[in-house]
Amino acid sequence: MRSKVFDSPAAAVADIVDGSSLAVGGFGLCGIPSELIGGLAMSGVTRLEVFSNNCGVDDCGLGVLLSAGQIRRVTASYVGENKEFARQYLSGELEVELTPQGTLAERLRAGGAGIPAFYTPAGIGTMVSEGGLPWRYNADGSVAVASPPKETREFGDRSYVLEESITADFALVHAEVGDAEGNLVFAKTAMNFNPLVAMAGRVTIAQVEKLVEPGELDPAQVHLPGVFVQRVVRVGAVDKRIEKRTVSA
Structure with a gap:
């Protein structure tokens, strides 16, 4: 070996x-x-x-x-x-x-x-789950790439967001x-x-x-x-x- x-x-x-x-x-x-x-x-x-x-x-x-x-x-x-x-x-x-x-x-x-992937409550109701976080800017300060919205799901009485590994x-x-x-x-x-x-x-x-x-x-x-x-x-x-x-x- x-x-x-x-x-x-x-x-x-x-x-x-x-x-x-x-x-x-x-x-x-x-x-x-x-x-x-x-x-x-x-x-x-x-x-x-x-x-x-x-x-x-x-x-x-x-x-x-x-x-x-x-x-x-x-x-x-x-x-x-x-x-x-x-x-x-x-x-x-x-x-x-x-x-x-x-x-x-x-x-x-x-x-x-x-x-x-897995579901977590962290980030529910924020841009983490809803998308729109600036991933990359243009040189003029405008947003070139923003985070996409993520899948969410209800378990019991709580909402969770799907995060990829x-x-x-x-x-x-x-x-x-x-x-x-x-x-x-x-x-x-x-x-x-x-x-x-x-x-x-x-x-x-x-x-x-x-x-x-x-x-x-x-x-x-x-x-x-x-x-x-x-x-x-x-x-x-x-x-x-x-x-x-x-x-x-």
């Missing part, structure tokens, strides 16, 4: 081509696959479609790819820390689909579980520990989106701080089984930035 372990982040992402779709893990700047993102930045791949909780900040995380003009479309639940993101979106350079955070998480999980060509995730078979252990807040993202990728690539041999991880402590992971690369300790540092006087 071919080894899942790759020598470098650049080698692990080398076959990601222009126009690929990517599910990318992390919550804010916590648990982001920064080294894999760096490999993509060096490759120069363009027109990427990204599914992620957010798009990093101007000089970190997915913001690196965004600043280099490598991203065509983003589906996210929060985008408030990136000025270049706002500029590209409002000028019509970037297409953006905003979705409730819990809905995004479930769309990723459902994609990994083979569920094509997400699958991506590739998924990029960060784990604290992984083994050579792709079993992963995540740390703290990095658990929020990385496991769901990993499930949604047709090819999932994990950067791990510590790489161990098969059998060294306690099966009861594994957060994501290796069946969901196709590639692993050890990156060692990585810089872990904070979006906004708050200190007491």
Whole structure:
């Protein structure tokens, strides 16, 4: 069987081509696959479609790819820390689909579980379900592409909106520990989106701080089984930035 372990982040992402779709893990700047993102930045791949909780900040995380003009479309639940993101979106350079955070998480999980769509009450009575959210602007500020209305249905005495699941060509995730078979252990807040993202990728690539041999991880402590992971690369300790540092006087 071919080894899942790759020598470098650049080698692990080398076959990601222009126009690929990517599910990318992390919550804010916590648990982001920064080294894999760096490999993509060096490759120069363009027109990427990204599914992620957010798009990093101007000089970190997915913001690196965004600043280099490598991203065509983003589906996210929060985008408030990136000025270049706002500029590209409002000028019509970037297409953006905003979705409730819990809905995004479930769309990723459902994609990994083979569920094509599901009903949720989140967004009922808003533009999320009724359509009209600006996905892409024209250069003059008019709306070029707006979100379509979604199917709704009554269950009991409540209304629900149908949301489609997400699958991506590739998924990029960060784990604290992984083994050579792709079993992963995540740390703290990095658990929020990385496991769901990993499930949604047709090819999932994990950067791990510590790489161990098969059998060294306690099966009861594994957060994501290796069946969901196709590639692993050890990156060692990585810089872990904070979006906004708050200190007491």
